[in-house]
Amino acid sequence: MTWTSELIRQTVAAIRPPDDAAMRAARMHQDRLTKPQGSLGMLEDVSVRLAGLAGECPPPLPVPAAVAIFAADHGVHAQGVTPWPQEVTAQMVANFLAGGAVVNAFAGQVGADVTVVDVGVAAELPEAPGLLPRKVAYGTADMTEQPAMTAEQVLRAVETGIEVARDLVSAGNRCLVTGDMGIANTTASAALIAACTGLAPGEVTGRGTGIDEAMHNHKIDVVAAALDRHAEPIRAMRGQLHDHGRVGRALEVLAAVGGLEHAALAGFILGAASRRVPVVLDGVIAGAAALIVAAVEPDAVAACVAGHRSMESGHAATLVHLGLHPLVDLELRLGEGTGALLALPLVQSSVRVLHEVATFDSAGVTEKQLDGQRDGSA
Ligand SMILES: O=C(O)c1ccc[n+]([C@@H]2O[C@H](COP(=O)([O-])O)[C@@H](O)[C@H]2O)c1
Numbered sequence: 595m596t597w598t599s600e601l602i603r604q605t606v607a608a609i610r611p612p613d614d615a616a617m618r619a620a621r622m623h624q625d626r627l628t629k630p631q632g633s634l635g636m637l638e639d640v641s642v643r644l645a646g647l648a649g650e651c652p653p654p655l656p657v658p659a660a661v662a663i664f665a666a667d668h669g670v671h672a673q674g675v676t677p678w679p680q681e682v683t684a685q686m687v688a689n690f691l692a693g694g695a696v697v698n699a700f701a702g703q704v705g706a707d708v709t710v711v712d713v714g715v716a717a718e719l720p721e722a723p724g725l726l727p728r729k730v731a732y733g734t735a736d737m738t739e740q741p742a743m744t745a746e747q748v749l750r751a752v753e754t755g756i757e758v759a760r761d762l763v764s765a766g767n768r769c770l771v772t773g774d775m776g777i778a779n780t781t782a783s784a785a786l787i788a789a790c791t792g793l794a795p796g797e798v799t800g801r802g803t804g805i806d807e808a809m810h811n812h813k814i815d816v817v818a819a820a821l822d823r824h825a826e827p828i829r830a831m832r833g834q835l836h837d838h839g840r841v842g843r844a845l846e847v848l849a850a851v852g853g854l855e856h857a858a859l860a861g862f863i864l865g866a867a868s869r870r871v872p873v874v875l876d877g878v879i880a881g882a883a884a885l886i887v888a889a890v891e892p893d894a895v896a897a898c899v900a901g902h903r904s905m906e907s908g909h910a911a912t913l914v915h916l917g918l919h920p921l922v923d924l925e926l927r928l929g930e931g932t933g934a935l936l937a938l939p940l941v942q943s944s945v946r947v948l949h950e951v952a953t954f955d956s957a958g959v960t961e962k963q964l965d966g967q968r969d970g971s972a
Pocket residue numbers: 675676677678774775776777778779780781801802803804876877878879904905906909926927928929930
């Protein structure tokens with residue numbers, strides 16, 4: 595069985611490590627700007643990381659930005675892991691396209707374009723402006739019974755994400771934002787997070803859209819059952835050194851317990867990284883996809899900015915594992931791309947500082963005095 599494709603291979607091969615010289619230049623430039631050194635806190639780190647990604651200082655302004663909402667359904671829904679009926683996925687897609695969801699309000703507020711991608715919604719969706727019909731399957735299979743996706747399906751979904759990233763960048767976008775919609779996708783996310791981090795299902799399985807304790811306990815058991823069934827590919831991925839098989843091993847785990855939107859999001863992140871364009875991650879679903887990306891190509895994480903920390907348990911551990919620091923923490927647990935969109939102006943502001951803020955020299959502002967200068971002895 596082939597667990598990679600020419601497009602995926604080329605995309606991964608194009609990903610480069612961050613450029614040290616550009617990062618050093620950005621750090622030095624930050625230190626010359628008219629502000630006390632380090633006073634922009636985490637925003638300075640974001641600007642330095644984006645300089646490393648772009649390979650130049652200052653990096654391009656991450657404007658304009660576009661959010662891609664990958665929508666799909668999940669066979670594991672049949673296990674009773676969420677109180678919401680599966681048709682809500684398709685209904686929310688219609689709501690996104692009509693402009694009536696929270697993601698539309700937030701995208702409007704920050705000037706981001708919205709694209710909705712049907713990568714695996716169980717229902718047939720009518721054509722509509724703003725909808726990319728890229729259905730790979732009518733939802734996944736139940737991961738407690740068999741792999742959620744076939745090899746062919748996971749590859750097509752990853753390729754879809756790569757192509758969406760490529761097309762949004764070709765259209766002029768300089769920042770990509772992840773969005774997702776899929777009833778039951780927090781169960782698949784928990785399984786991916788447990789598989790990639792080695793943490794126990796009870797530590798990474800959250801309450802999703804809001805479930806009671808009994809359903810939460812059952813959801814943990816469902817995640818544990820899926821991990822047991824697919825223990826072999828998970829062990830193979832976690833035991834691997836960085837050899838040539840790492841892409842296939844990670845994608846086999848993604849196929850076993852992931853969703854079609856996770857696969858497309860993984861491709862979207864890889865596509866952004868290969869084009870050296872930043873991608874702002876939303877919550878636990880994008881985080882789970884990013885863990886697979888890190889297993890495929892660790893350097894791709896340099897393209898990622900963690901927009902926020904979701905309330906969903908498992909997301910905090912995911913960010914620690916990725917080495918990413920969330921920009922905002924507003925106790926959100928909505929998905930759609932909402933947390934990432936709120937963080938977008940912070941990312942953009944961090945880079946604008948490198949472009950526009952005067953230096954002490956150019957503005958004629960006196961710099962902080964050294965100890966010796968203050969007491970007149972130097
Ligand atoms: O982004 C998050 O961290 C997040 C946390 C909880 C729920 N969600 C959203 O809620 C849906 C999945 O919830 P559930 O309970 O059906 O698994 C899906 O459409 C996600 O976008 C998203």
